[in-house]
Amino acid sequence: MTFSANHPIIFIIVGVIIGIVVAQSVFFLVKAYKRGLELGIARSTLNATIKRSALFTIAPAVAIFMGLVSLVNLLGVALPWLRLSVIGAVTYELPAALQAAESMGISSVSYTDLTAQQFVTIVFVMTFGIAASLIMAPITCKKITGGMLKVKDKDKKWMDVLMTSMFVGMLSAFLGFIVCDLGFVNGEAGVEFHYQLEYWIPVFVMAISAAIMAVCGILIKKLNWKWLNDYALPLSMIGSMALSIPVTMIIT
Amino acid sequence: MTYMDKMHKYGRIWALITCGVILAFPFVLAIIFGAWPDFLTFLNALYPIAITFWTVGIIEVITYTPMLGVGGTYLGFVTGNLSSLKVPCALDSMEKAEVKADSEEGEVISTISIATSSIVTIIIIAVGVALISVLMPVLESDILAPAFDNVLPALFGGLGVVYISRYFKIAILPICVMLLLFIFVPLLDSGTVGVMIPVSMVITLIYARYLYKRGKV
Incomplete structure (x- = not known):
């Protein structure tokens, strides 16, 4: 098949992968919603959470899309669409793509000049270079959340302080970043x-x-x-x- | 089987599926276009990237899992953008729903919030991709550039005022330390914030423990 970074077949594959991730999100949403009703949380509260989260997401999501726009001239549309819809942030994806290009001796990346082999190499490096959390999270989740439950059973008040402190710590780092x-x-x-x-x-x-x-x-x-x-x-x-x-x- | 046990079971099944398709993507492309990377070139490129991003990734898993909860973790690490979107979104939702992060109610609200945020992000990006030729000239205009350069200050300003005023005693020390570090250490720039998040969390936890032991929080 003749290669193009914007080949329709890449869009179809990317669409299928993103569709699977949407299905996972809907699955978890439905499970959590049903459990919320069982726990006696008012339907209005659950609906308000959905509305609030959707509103909250608009501005950051547009900014993520801006990241995609910044990658388009380098990698075409389909690959950035996948990488920024799942896992990625442009701060991770761009260095990975540039590193892969550099190792092949390409100093200025443009998707129109890339051969199939160069493009596929970039995709391999981006996928496997930024896969740690994707692989680690399902392996460690039970252990970490189980550990948190033990802390909670031992000292509930400290658990509240601990959770607050973690977020305050994250917030402080971002205030420093600003x-x-x-x-x-x-x-x-x-x-x-x-x-x-x-x-x-x-x-x-x-x-x-x-x-x-x-x-x-x-x-x-x-x-x-x-x-x-x-x-x-x-x-x-x-x-x-x-x-x-x-x-x-x-x-x- | 409890709700949490079920979420772990479903989470792992979904993780197998999503990990499988995401990691299979480059192989599928290689087969379709009949082009495979040169193995040594691939390793050469992967090595520096993996050293950095695998370390960051592992730290992120340890750091964010307690904040995201069970459902949020299985979802959030697939859909990404945790610190700049999913974690603040989930915390804001739990705050407004008046539930605690370590309760089952908190778990439910956090999962709903992260799932909704993931779906909305994917929809916005998909609409953007469909309209990219129309949107690119507008979004790349110099006039709009400052707005998109300042998403994080805009997010953390609003969140900061709520959390700092509420948890002032815990927040004051780590905030001062982080401000001083980022101002006086030239090495710390926008690229190092991912490394500084766990550092800041450890400082905050030690200080919070000190205050807690003395009955001040």
């Missing part, structure tokens, strides 16, 4: 000190998002606008992303 372009940074000419306003843009966006969230919290409490609960986080995300455009324009 200021990573500020201060001492490895630049082209060695270590540089960044203090200029342009490096503060992510901090400003974070502050705007926090402010929108705080205003929503006040409105929910003071005016009893409980409906806003479902929209507060998506609103703060999309609002601050939109406002990052004029903020960037003013600063740069």
Whole structure:
């Protein structure tokens, strides 16, 4: 068969794989929903969870799609579609693809120039280079969650603190990440000190998002606008992303 | 058989299926196009990638499994984007549904949240792929670039204000440590956040344990 990175057969195979992942998601959704009803959780709460999660997902999913767009000129559409719909993040996929290309002596990757062998090599490296969690998670899940249950049985209050701490730890690392372009940074000419306003843009966006969230919290409490609960986080995300455009324009 | 036991059983069956099809994909392409990689070239390329991403992957499994729960783990590690989407989404849902992460109710809400998020992500990407020729010029425009460059600050600003105000005592030390590290250590950049998440978690757990032992949390 004549090779093309956008060959219809690749789209069909990718579509089938993604279809299987959707089937898995629907299966777990239905099982959890039924169990929720058995446990006495109100149907309205379960439906609200679905609605809230869907709303929450829109902005990050569009950003994931942006990652796909950035890979299209290198690898065509079908392969990034698969890799970013399952497992992948562009921060993992791009280095894997470039490393594979480099090992074949390709300095500038473009899907229109790739031979079948080069493309298949890239697919092998991306698939097996980023497969650890896919393989490890089902092997270790029972052991890890079982260990957590033991901690809970021993000291329930500590278990609550432990779960909170894990998320707070993750959050703290991301707050650090947001200021990573500020201060001492490895630049082209060695270590540089960044203090200029342009490096503060992510901090400003974070502050705007926090402010929108705080205003929503006040409105929910003071005016009893409980409906806003479902929209507060998506609103703060999309609002601050939109406002990052004029903020960037003013600063740069 | 309890609900959790059933979820483990179904989870493993699905994992076999999804792992199977995802790992089979390159072999299928090689057969269809009659082109196989040169084994040494493949190993050369795989080695540096595997060293980095297998380490990160194993750390991610240990780190995120407790937060995702049983159903969430079997699903989340297939559909990916855990720290930037699935974990915050599940935690926000459990918070709003007023259930605890370590309860069966929490497990149910977390699974529903991650499954919904996975389905919506896949739909949005599929619609984007179908309309890619129309969307690419719009999405690649310079005007919209800042919005998509700042998804994580937008997400963690909103989440941060909720969690920091609620768990201020636990959060203050790790936040200060992470801010100082990322500002003063040039080696730490956007690519190292994955490594710093477990470091930050360990610091937070040690500090939280210290506060807990003294009855301050």
